[in-house]
Structures are given as C-alpha cells and as structure tokens.
Amino acid sequence: MNILVTGGAGFIGSALCRHLAVVPENRVINLDKLTYAGNQASLWEIEDLPNYRFVKGDVCDEALVADLLRAENINRIMHLAAETHVDRSIDGPTTFIESNILGTFRLLQAALKYWRGLSKPEAQNFRFHHVSTDEVFGDLAFDGSMFNERSPYAPSSPYSASKAASDHLVRAWHHTFGLPVVLSNCSNNYGPFHFPEKLVPLVILNALGDKPLPIYGNGANVRDWLYVDDHARALELVAARGKNGESYNIGGDSERSNLCVVETICDILDHKRPRCKDGSYRNLITFVADRPGHDRRYAMDTSKIKRELDWQPQESFETGLAKTIDWYLENDWWWQPIRDRSYWGERLGRPVAAQ
Template sequence: MILVTGGAGFIGSNFVLDWLTQSGEPVVNLDKLTYAGNLENLASLKGDARHVFVQGDIGDQTLVAGLLEKHKPRAVLHFAAESHVDRSIHGPDAFIQTNVVGTFQLLEAVRAYWASLEEPEKSAFRFLHVSTDEVYGSLGKEDPPFAETNRYEPNSPYSASKAASDHLVRAYHHTYGLPVLTTNCSNNYGPYHFPEKLIPLIIVNALAGKPLPVYGDGQQIRDWLYVGDHCSAIRRVLEAGRLGETYNVGGWNEQANLDVVKIVCGILDELQPRADGKRYAEQITFVKDRPGHDRRYAIDARKLERELGWKPAETFETGIRKTVKWYLANGDWVRNVQSGAYREWISRNYG
C-alpha cells in the first residue's frame, strides 16, 4: 500500500492510474478537491478495491495520522500543491498555506508514523516529494540546463513556496533521519491537464474559436515533459533512489511558448480543421506579459539516467500528438471542468 497526496490533480491522477496499471499495488489517495482536483480523472477506477479515495487536507494532521495508522503505507508520495504561477501572483496566500504549511503538517504526521514503525518496515519506508524546476529560477539563452547542484533562486510566489517545501523535506531528512527523496520536474503536459495551463488552454480555445493568448513575445523557453514519462521517473526514483537525494526529471525538449502554440495549431489543422478552412494559428493573440515571467527553464536529467537508468520515452512530437488526440476524444471532460469560476479567472488573467 502507498499513500498519494493530490492524487486527483493533473500529475497525481496520471500517477495513480499509471501505478495501478503497472504494479497493481493499492493506493490511498488523499486530495482536498480544490478547483484543479477532479474525480472525473479517476472515473475508470470506480469500484476498484485497489483505490481508496479520501477527500481531505494534507494540513489536517489528525486526518493524515489516522490514514497512516489505518492503512500502514510503505511510502508516501507527495504531489499535493497549488501549482499555477499566474494564480500565485493574484493570490499568494493559498500557495503558502498549501505548499509550505501543508507540507510541514504532512511531514510532522509522517515523521511520527515512521518513528513508530518496527524493522524492517521502518528502513523500507520512503517519503517522495514531487517538486518543480522553477525553484532554480530563470536561465539565460546560453546557460547550461539546471542540475541538482544549482542554487535556488525562485522568482514567483509559487516557486518560492515550492522551494520552501523542498527545504523542509531536506531538513527532515538531515535532522530527523526521515527517509526522503525529492524530484524536480520540468513543465508537464498530457491528459487530464486543467485548461489554465498553456497547452490545454490553447487546444480548448482553438476548438472554441477563441483567441489563443500568448504572453509577451512568446519566446519564453520551457523543457516539456510528457506526464507519462514523469510517472515512470517517479516510480524509478521510489524504487531505487538514494535517500536524501534530489533527482531532476526533464524531457530534453526545449521549446519556446510560441512554437508550442504553433505546433498544437498545426496538429489541430490536420486532425480537426476549422470549418471555414482557415488555420488555427490565425487565432494567436499576444497579450501583456505576466509580472516577473522567467525567460527559460531547462533540466539536466543526466543524474537520473546515470544512477537509475531512466530517460524519457516520448519526444515532444510524439507526446504532443498524443495530448491533442486525448483532448479531441474527451470533450465531455473538458466541458465539465470549465466551470463559471474557471471562466471568470481566465477572463481576469488574460484580459
């Protein structure tokens, strides 16, 4: 049995589905079900005894302690986080509460549970913390990609809150001996991605005939990681990662935002052409850049490949095509997550 936090969100739900497909080991899934947590992501697991869903807050130590005592997981995988930079600019408080205070409360509950275990369960236990490359700050165009030894230079309330959570996890290992592992990933994309992020937003808006908003000049560069590859990396780190170590997970796929938008448009032109015969790229609209927008992220994932033999299976070309096809085939899911609150937020953020 493993316990997953945030397992109804984008990466978390993909991990739960992937985990049960690959291993079959039961999962306790704790998720608060904020706007980005969606039980529809897990609809295929309805009635599956291997999946136990609990709605709750990682900051509720009593709840977490009870789950740990009842289910006695051999590992806790911590995905739960507020994760959107734009939202952190408009409302940083939720990011501090969830990512910093929530992680602290979770660590306290897990530390007490781990301390109570007898051998060999105690030595076998793991706490895996899922984080982001954004904690390292921004790269210049010619700078080498982020390695695990890069210093932390977060530039947004989101990345600062994730940096703080990384530091807490590290401290709990060095101070208390808690057997932790940390992964810092690049930009994920794939199925079940909430359409506030670039790729799903572009797909959804393109199909609806709406403008495709691109910040600034669109030359912000990101390293794109297909979510299925991220899930396989996490499984591998959990299986064989060295205690207390950090592993950067990247896709070796650097792309400028504007190029990503144009690639998505080209795939849509091919798979679902506009009724008027025009190209989706004609809907591209440049909007005011967001405050403090980092120019480039890139991940050096060689440590993960060297130590654990992991490398991504998808190129950007194969992964983005799979992603567009998924959104075309799952219109009901998209419509169901586009609540009034979501539409209001998009309007406020992109003008």
C-alpha cells in the same frame, strides 16, 4: 508498495495513481481535498479497483494523515498536493503559502511520528517522496546552461518560492530528524486530464472554440516539456529505488519556446480538425502584455536519473503532443463541464495567456 499519494486527483497526481494502481501488488491511497483543479473524473479507470482507495481530506489534517498511515501500513508517501499555477500565485499568494509550505510541514510531522513508531525493517523500507518543480531554480539565460540537482535555488514567483520552501523543509527533516526522503524536480508537464487553464489544454480548447490564443510578451520564453505518463514512470522509480536524501531532475529533453508550442498545436489541429473559415489556427494567436517576473527559460539536466535509475522519456514532444490533442478531441465529456464553469480563458476579468 503501500503508497499514500497526496494530491492524487490533480493532473500529475491522477496520472501517477492510474500508473501505480494497475499493478495489483500496489496499494494506492489517494488523499486529495478536491480544490478547483482536483477532479475524481480523472480517476474513473481505477476507481473500482480493490487496491485503490480515495480519501477526501487535507494534508494539513495531521490526525487524518496519521490514521491513514497506520491503517494502511504505508511505506511510501508521494507528496504532490500543491497549488501550482503561477498566475494564481501572483493574484493570491496566501493559498500557496498555506498549502505548499504549511501543508508540507504538517505532512512531514505526521510522517516523522509514524516512521519513528515502525519496526526497524519497516522503518528502513519507508520513504517520503517530495515532488517539486524546476521553477525553484529560477531563471536561465538563452544559452546552453541547464539546471542540475546542485543548482542554487532562486525562485521568482510566489508559487516557486513556496515550492522552494517546501523542498527545504523536506531536506531539513531528513538532516535534522533522519526522516528517509527522496526529492524530484520536474519540468513542465502536459498530457490527458490537464486542467484547462494551463498552456497546452488552454490553447487546444481555445482553438477548438475559435477563441484567441493569448501569449505573454513575444512568446520567446522557453520551457522543457515532459509527457505526464513519462513523469509518472519516473516518480515510481524515484520512490522505489531513489537513494535516501537524494534529489532527481525529471525532464522531457524537449525545450520549446512558448510561441513554438502554440504554433505546433495549431499545425496539428489544422491537420486533424481544420477550421471552417479564416485559414489556420495560427491566425488566432494574440500577443498580450507579459506577466510580472516571467522567467526566460528553464532547462533540466536529467543525466542523474538516466544513469542511476535507467529512466528515459518514451515520448518526444511531437508524439506526446499528438496524443494529447487526440485525447482532448475525443474526451469532451471530461473538459466541457470545466469550461462551462468559466475556465475557458478569462481569469479575474483579463486574459489568461500561454505561459
């Protein structure tokens, strides 16, 4: 495949680029405008490969996108470029509207024009893969219910509303204009190269720095956790073999409360790197006021992608988390410069809590 990955310097995007580029038959073009969470250091393993190319640019730049599509003979667009942090969307929703909605619209327009100019065999082999989130479905009760691909949309935050809008745009361009698309909605990712403001790396690094581990409310909010390399494998399958016009839920089958996640990290660190004083890292846990509109629970029914594309997560939450913690213990060269830029746990003068 000749693949244009948007947002490929971000957490999930860089994992996807690393996964795709190790296959010599793939040509991977990474388009990223390098906002605060984009980091080319996450791509050091592949940056010198002949089948990988990085381009700094914005998906809103239709002319740039059009040039890349033509020059590289792209047959897969994998669209991950997005603003993703719920807290940031509450503080400043404008960026989320511009990046997630307008950016997707501009990319769709460029893709549609390009696709219409392809030969029939090339057009039949083209796909626009839109990567989204389980948060578009809204809130679940603490019961056995799960989101499936037919669940109604009920976003709660500016972030999830902007992603829901982008999902609707992609489906509209498929139904109205015939653009070949596939969509995927994933649960919470974790793993190496995760930006330190997100729950898992924030807790790991705050603990290592002997700083408070803030958790919203009572920590009962539940998320499903997906190891990022498992997600990258699933995205490759959806882009290559997903049915035109269909969507696929991708999750790790690992529901955990936020408090459980933080306590598990503390217990692993107690074993791998014990505190010098004051006992367990659990003693650093601090409960803080909940954030506005905090969804109680997300859970994903992943039976469709397992049945149709023969995908399964390879990591359990415990094995994936242990690998993640080992990576952060061994790779301070990557995360320390980010922490030095004041991302250690304060945002606009108040604590960033575990989500």
